[in-house]
Amino acid sequence: MENNNGILLESGTNELEVIMFGIGRGTFGINVMKVREIIQPVDVTIMPHSHPHMEGIIRLREEIIPVIDLSEAIGFDRNEGSAQTDKLIVSELNQMKVAFRVHEVSRIHRISWEQIEKPNEMSQGLKDLTIGVVKMEDNMVLLLDYEKIVYDVVPDSRLDGSGEEESRPERASRHVLIAEDSNMLRQLLDDTLQASGYTSLTFTGDGREAWEKLTDARAKAFDVVITDIEMPGMDGHHLTKKIKESSEWKDVPVIIFSSLITGDLYHKGERVGADAQISKPQAPELVDMLDKMTGLKAAGV
Template identity: 35%
Template sequence: MSTELKSSILTESGTNELEIIEFSLLKKQPDGSKKICYYGINVAKVREVIRVPDTTDYPNAQPNVLGVFSLRGKLIPLVDLASWLGVPTENDLENKVVIVTDFNRMANGFLVDSVSRIHRISWEEVESPSQFLEASDQDCVVAVVRQNTNLIMILDFEKVIADINPELSMEKYDVTKDKRVVIDDVMMAKREAKTIMVVDDSAFIRRLIENTLRSAGYNVISAKDGGQALDSLTEFVRLCNEENLPISEFVDGIVTDVEMPKMDGMHLVKRLREIEEYKTTPIVMFSSLMSDDNRRKAIELGANDTITKPEIGRMVGLMDSFVLNIEPPEGSGSTPAPESEE
């Protein structure tokens, strides 16, 4: 069994919709019974679903990595997702499947008990987990979807990957040690006069972006999803009109994710560019899903540039370029926009 999956929703014009794959883990209860736990992942992150492959042990691998396997000429780590989540399940590989993902420019395999269906939904139907629990850097759930009587937990797969492969984690990046970024009294003073809004539903990723920008001198405000960001930015417009102030009194630039509850990043960009005060505000999209097609769509909708996670090292250079009009050093700045198709 091998099922290849593709989604074109992100490349549509800010529809604020997504497709999620519903999968499950069969949790063993203390009394011997079993409980189905429902989870989800954006179809755009999934390459295919396969039977459990033969794996080869990898020396000194993280405890939740079962080994590596070869698929279409590429070596891919196999992660025991139930083990990482702390969900006890049967060790019956014959009846399990593997979700092969492709994002952050990496391929990974995740062992699960079953994959059931694909749901096409609006981001407005996706709820933030913070209404159930207080968000923290340790959260592994970024969103919740209600389907019939079930709650489907959308997992933070970027956090899973960062945990099993710390060498590739954005946590290792320190802007103060990046020779491409100028950090002196003059530049710090220039950045301290500017405010950047960071929009990301993952508390883990949001903290990393905030810390990077603040360490370089920028003032930072944040929002946990596109809906909250639009509400705040709309309120800024109201206050500016009341006091006859420029919008830069409140915000000078925006960094936004794509996948978010209530309103995704593509739709947020589209809505902001329809508001006069934000027609020229610098917007950079920072996402694990920034394929060539998605980058093209982001630029068409009005984003100034895009960054593919985990390239957080480009963040300050781009902000300097768009917010301070300072040409970024070679290797840290803007990527040429993709040529439009005839």
């Protein structure tokens, strides 16, 4: 299956299309924009000293791609599925490709981010690995934090903070609003930006909460907004569109910082008015763009 043809959604509609798949008796979903293709399992080359959740690597059209057993990564019994129905979901995120082994793939559903609730303690014990819960008519579907799963298993996927210059005190005067639903990435962003000198940070877990913070008359003004794309309640494209269509807030720069800055999604970001788009995990580039968007001169200038 090749995705992205004929299923792209209009920019800023707060909708997404989700590929549903099964692991054991659980039903899960992944944003179709993260999926390059779905293939039958192929021979896997085992890598010595690799993470226990990593099956090994495969060669797919001259590319070497790591394979993660998703059932083991989320603590399910890998033997609950049937090898006859197993599939590999080849995904691209954080500028790398990875294949997730799942037990079966069902269909694509179009849903609104408003249908997605934040996970709670009852999310099958997967709260730390779940970014949202979709309540369907006949069951509940969990949207996993695929970035965290890959981050834990594949070291090369981690947020790149290397090469950042020393902290600059003038950055502390800039107020930054950040919409990011992943607990892990919020902490990584906090550590990286604080170390660079951006210490006035306000974090929210989704676009709706960020919009409320931005438009709260009692709150301090923000100099720039950083937003992820995938978030329950309101996604980053819809948040950006609301900001840029607002007469009061349209001049606030918006930086989209996401693992999904590829091809069609980049054009979506342009159409909703994003001032800049940076692909995770390029933290130094994000810091440089914050300097530019908040009017700070480059170091040494």
